[in-house]
Amino acid sequence: MDRYEGFREFMGARQQSLMYSAYLLTGDAHLAEDLLQSVLVKVARHWPRIARSGNPEAYTRKALINEHISWWRRRRSAEFPREDPPDEGHDPGDATLHRLALQRALARLTPRQRAVVVLRFYEDRSVAETADLLGCSTGTVKSQTHHALGRLRALAPDLAHLLHDTDAPAAEEIRR
């Protein structure tokens, strides 16, 4: 029996979605591919056990977040010399400029803050789910969210309108 039975189907269905998250986490297409491939190789090696667990995607996403934070710690001096977003072409359109500004601001968050933004506001995960994926308490998720949004606001004042909708839940969560 092929020990990778089911893995190809999993990849076919989920790898692009995972790539999107990896790209948001790293801000660089090549680093994202690098990160995702590194995680998926580990998943593939233990595929029978992970498949039996019943939720391989959750396992993979958790591994992706952990690997991202771990990479940053190991490589930040060598791998992230710039604060500018890589892999983005210039387009004079407003939407693209806003996207560029947000990418630049995201690149200047800490890896955990960035992970929180991706999980909460891109993947629409609850505080509890985010805490589980990050392996921390819900209180830490709330404070990281608060700090991340505050930093985005400071780094990219032009994007305040994007963050408006995030204010209420963030403030509410901090008070809980």
Added chain:
Amino acid sequence: MTTLRDQLTSIATAAPTVDLTEGVIRKARRRRAGTHLTSAATAVAVVAALTFAVTGGQRPGDVIMSKVTDTLPAAGVGPLAYAYYDWCGEEWKPGVNTRRFAKECAQWNVVTRTGHTYRMPEALSVYTEQSAENYMNTNAPMVISANGERVVYYSEQDQKIAVRDLESGRVWLIPGTVSRAELVAAPMLLMPSPDGSRLGVWGRSGQDMVVEVETGKVTEIPEGWHVRAVGDGGAPVIVSTDKDDKLGVLAEDGTVRAFPPLKHTPAFDLSLPSPDGRKLAYLTGMTGVLTPTSDPAEKSKPNDTIVTLDTATGETLRPVRLRDVPPGFAATRAGGWLSPTEVVVSGPAMASSQDVTPVLGEQTYSVDIRTGKVTPLASHTYRAWAGSLELPGF
């Protein structure tokens, strides 16, 4: 109303399409089998005409190759952000293993502004027969018009330079036959106008010309002069001499009107003519070498001034000191224009460490020719030991 999630989704979906399945399974099998390979600890990375050394203990099995499976569709492709090739992510040793790169992964890849990456098998990429002595002439030309809508490349099948409009898919072949052997022996510089409607060619004797792409009409450049920058129809064609870098403008009667001697020395490439055709810009002020060095005498000082010229008379309009220059600014080349007063400049972006494949690429900035204000635009990077990256307008 646009939300944070909308913008995050917009960023995320700009990620390239990947198909990692078989590569991941191969690696997983290899690691399970406990196979570990070793490789040489030193590699040489070459980006365009710049050479710099990096060291590392990279294991070949760990090199991430950006496998691009999609070829360029026949039509309907949006404007390009850049083009690159990466020697398959492997270590390239000029004169030693060059021949082994006659394969798909060493072909030119083009990347659209929306993040889609396509291979271009019809465009010759690396010269697999190139000698070690001539290693700086590594690949066939690939140039993108400043608006990103047309690519210029060498079609080996046709033995001609080709211009392709990405949206319509139409391809025009430029008059004059060029053999692969001729290109391997000596490089040919191709300079499209901002919209790609005209093409300047700087090649061997008899190949210096400006071509109206869609009609094939050729204007030969007088002997001793070469094309340096081409405007769209009606805008000037700037030429230079080979040795002393004297500039001039091609007159309508096919003669060259020489400019007075430049007051400042251009660092490298001149910009394209400005949108109104009346100005040209270049960076100046750089000293020392571009590559990292431990020798204080060779420490480089980046360009610190932007100069504009009147394209009609060649008079220097104004040299302006750069300001708000970001850390690490190393731009040497000027290209297209963002607006009537902002020109795009570019310099190498690279990062290397001892245990991973280096990141290579280009960082672009806009420079306001009135104030000298520098604004970072984008960093286009890829992970490889060697390769080349081409940006629109450069």
